[in-house]
Amino acid sequence: MRKTDGLFKLLGLCLLAGVLVAGIMFPVVGAAGVVSNQASETVDKTSSDLADIPPPLVTTITDAGGKPIATLYKQYRIPVRPDQINPALKWALLSAEDKAFYEHHGVNWGRTLRAAVSNTAGGDTQGASTITQQYVKNYLINVVYRGDKNGQAKAQEQTLSRKLKEARIAINLETKLSKDQILAGYLNIVEFSRQIYGVGAAAHAYFNTTPENLTVPQAALLAGIVNNPIVFDPWNHPDKATKRRNLVLDRMVSNQKLAKADADKFKAEPLGVVPDTPQKPASNCTGAGTENGFFCQYVQDYLLKAGMSEDQLYTGGYTVKTTLDEKANHEAKVSAEQQVNKTQKNVANTLSLIRPGKDRHEVVALAANRDYGIDADQGQTTYALPSGVFNTGGAGSSYKIFTTAAVLNQHIAGIYSNIPVGNSYVSHVFTGSQPHCPATGAPNTRWYCVGNAGNGYPESASLQQALATSPNTAFVALEDKLGSTGPAIDMATKLGMRETMASNQGGGPVDPKSTNPGKNQTQAQAYGPKGNYPGTGAFTLGFSPTSGLEMANVAATILSGGKWCPPTPLASVTDRDGKPVPVKEAACEQVVPEGLANTMAVGMSKDDQPGGTSAKAAADAGWNRPLVGKTGTTQNNGSATFVAGTPQMAGAAMVFRPEGGNGGLCYGGVGNVYTCGTGNMFGGKTPAQTWFGAMTNIMKDQPIVGLPPEDPAYTN
Template sequence: MTTVTDREGSPIAYLYEQDRTPAAPDQISDAMKAAIVAIEDRRFFDHHGVDWAGTMRALATNQMAGEISQGGSTLTQQYVKNYLVHVTSGGDPVKQAQAIEQTHARKLREIRIALQIEKQLAKPEIMARYLNVVPYGNQAYGIAAAARTYFGTTPDQLTIAQSALLAGMVNSPSALDPKENPQEALERRDLVIQAMLDQHRITPEAAEDARNAPLGLAEPLNKIPNGCVGAGPTDGFFCRYVIDYLEAAGFSEEQLKTGGYTIRTTLDPEATQAAKQAAERHVPKKTEGIANVMSVVEPGDEKHRVRALVANRDFGLNPEEGQTAYPLPSGVAKFGAGSIYKVFTAAAALEEGMGIYDTIPSPPSYTSSVYKNGVAPYTVGNAEGVAPGPRTLQQALATSPNTAFVALQEKAGLADTVDMAVRLGMRQTLLGSNASGEALSPGGSNGPSQAQLVKDRNIGAFTLGYAPTSPLELSNVMATLLSGGVWCPPTPIEQITDRNGNPVSITEEPCEQAVDEGLADAMAVGMSQDDDPGGTAHQAASGAGWSRPLAAKTGTTEAHQSAGFLGGTPQFAASVLTFSDGPRPQGICDTTPPSLCGANGGNIYGGKVPARTFFDAMKAIHEGLPVEQLPDVSQRYASGGNEKQVPNVVGMERGEAVERLRQDGYQVEERSVNSQRSQGTVTSQTPRGALPHGGLVTISVSTGYVPNPAPVEPPPPPPGRPPGDGPP
């Protein structure tokens, strides 16, 4: 069983094929040992693995019947069979069938192995192994899981009545399930008690007390939930991201379910609770057709730890109860983040030489000479309430005029703007998903990627954020900007240890300097007026009593079917995306609570539900933390400059990248990194931005593969066990 925990080590989920925890011989009650011997193998302590009298009796019966209908199996033989069925078969139905096939060959092999085991192991060890391997129904394998599941106790505390019930169940766990068939289970229990009495393993008084005892089952049964649904309504989304992340890092589903790992995640329970409450407070979970999702990432120049992934929906399988198992916060939502994408246009413009205090025009309407709307010119206007007129880039980020940013995207270049979005963090969104937000298939049959499509079709609306978007990647964009331009994968993993407590390595994408540090700092300050008077989030910030320095941007898609908010402090970055998640998407109206209002209606904006959710959650998350200031802005990014920029070679083939850099007068150093990108592809470069001639540029080149995690070593044998004491 693999245990998934939060950052403090408290379990949030379990992953397993079988709920099994081994118990040592001295951890099992004498009553349980007596019960299993009485009903399954009364001569257990007398034979040497095979009860020859019983075997010959079964053989004669089988010959008369013309088939293998009776086994005469000892506990040792049953241990062999159950081990082969439930352990070595690995869940393979063919191997399981072979382990129980009714043939003389199988029976003879079982006898041979049983005889070998009896020469190597003491009787108490064999009995403990048998009790640890057999199934007891309700996904409980082994006596420890059974004791907890049915009685909420440990195997050393099992009473005579409890032991008799469990011993009787191994004959047929389904038919004798005490929860579903209490009368049959009770009769079988009393049969075991009588056998224990007849064999003088208990006194008549003890037998009478046991027969009079009720079944005494735990209510409900103490099952350990399996998988992310078991993580509960709040933590299930985070659990789902953990599994997806580890599978991308080379862990198979079988490894995760049978490796016995302890996966300590980065989940912050307090931040998660605050975000969950805010998401539901502003869009109740059963609100028809509207999802409200939030992700929180902690910035850092060595790691970007994911602290919360929540939605107003609960994680589960019952839509009528406001549940979904779709990874809303970490997956690619079908709707866009709107004007939040203007962040990428601004960053691309800064890299081209602009400063955040440079003035840009903002006419009431703008017709592009570069982009088209089919065969017609591409004309764009501003949203309601956005006044025309020139303003600084910083003011434009706060007031969000569409006309200014479409014109700015023309100057910065669409391809460079898309690449900037990828560099800052929109990697699965733009490189790994198609225009519908679906993950690209290995063969590319459902492609091209969003990034390629935007470039190929010269889509000027990219800066307006019309396309499917990952809320988690949006948060990581802000984390990159607040980490001095260092991009790291948004990781949910703090540490993994195997069943023996040894650390397990995981291949993660290396951090990289995505943009120049000065550019990142300037973007943080450039986005710092959104919550000021005149900014699109001022009303929501004021209503929440927000007073900390903040970098932020709002966004709304054209038909009001989605809206978003991206914001962060030096301590935490977060995004909120509110979107129509029903089968027939509609516009969203800012009512109380929010509601759907037609395919072409709606009045939601990023400064409304998304911003309210953000400030509600982030105020609680920051409670007790010191107030930290945003970084200073260098002269270059304050008022612009013309320093030579290092060419962007990420995505190029290694040879092409080296030649390009050397032609521009730079020295080149290479390093290899494990990555899913094609072998020989440049995955990152350092530095970005300005660098004098002759400077050193380091490029990371993909090996083209992600190594699988090392297999987990089996646990060492307990002290005192004889040499060669392995499973059959």
């Protein structure tokens, strides 16, 4: 070593000693002379952050009865109180990390000076942080700077200035909290690896126990792990974990907190952790399981749309009590899966159920034949199948509901009015591109021509009969009388298809920057009237992407006397302290006159009766209740729908190709549905069978309630 090197190192040690002496005097003389006023402000700000920024906690999702179904978190943490920390854990930790914890005032200056001299002199790097200082550092890393790599790096950089700031915060903390509060705070914050934070979560995840019931060797293992959670992970590195646990036991002996004989006995014991991996819940909606996961996903999406950030939701420690009826959801799942196998490629069968009401429309069940999860080979998916706008094939003739409501609203016809039917119809209002339509006088256009799915329709029928038998010709003719698609599209939006009508032609969000007309405008804009153009005449035949949940809410709105409410999955939301959290939800609206809605209900009440499109499915299920219902099937039988409800429960069942593609769906009997070239699927088959299969069991103990009477203003 050169003489100059030794001289500089000696000067550095002298300077360091002076700074540390000033630090030692800090509790007596205060902060003056230690750091600048600016540094003091930084310390005060950081101290404030420790008090004002709460640690991330687990958000719990429950069913309607308060039973937990899922947990959402970024840090798995179960807070513990000081009185929940047993002596074994306390003395294991203090023996390993800070024997003088109850004697110092936040900083062990003698230990700090020895470590600083050794480190500065080039000897072995030594730690000197007290539990209080480690609490400060871990709070900064795991809470204040969570997700901020630069902030986390600064919170643990090996510099004198950082150490002094940490010391000052620790001393300040000791004037505000008791020793037991600081110890509990540290044990609630520190990381135990694998998203496990705090001893409450660690005791459960490692040993399936609680902090109060930790044994001495269990406590010693946890106390030792916090020094380096990755290196001492007992599943990945059991030998290192064992060695570290035994070292903590030895330190407990030297600290006179454990007899040597007991320590030797404990050293011979296996680690005793749960097998394979830590026992902790899933950190997202996959934890809700294959049945309830879709509902959990809707809850999450609903809260995010209501203004809560994902970070808030996953760290806020909320309790979200939902409207999920697990019995109803189970019946919906069983019925959906009975009709379509969960592993059937590119076939989704879904059922959404909502409880009607004039104050709330509570979502009761969201189910699919597919399981919720991440294993695609097992037919699992995390798409929000029942609630999202994923049925790109459309709802088919179920959209005739909107044309009918618009016609009633304008008093063009009533439910008992006789309307023309026939097997074909040529529209002189809407244009189309079918080659069999005769050319018109307008350049490059043709009249819109439409036929029915089958023959044998009468020349005319009442509007009520037409809703039950669903001739296409009759409803395109009614659309003609409206003059454009505008009134029907407006009615669709009012009755419940709000996100659907606001999505683009592919079912996704509108992109104003796109030059593609299929992406840069809403469905309402794309299919509605533009200037003198009357709109897309096929709108009433339901060819556009659709949300099954919103179709269920249409039935709920009709059964609620024309009162639309947002389909809500929330019963209540409370924060970590049990205080109610307001969630911004859309207000209910009277979207059509009550008489119109009641008359629509009567108009839709014959679908399950002889001659109706769902009559066979209803009879096979033994259905004997009044209902409103409307089936729908799209072009080439690529998707099908049954939207229906009773005064107590409304719902929509849909079968479709979630991955798209050309062709149809083939029905080979219950449980035998598959994609094919030319389909034979109809709304009265799989969708109606799914709806009746679930609802017959769900409603069997409920009283039979009749539909409301029609209003003469909308009958003829």
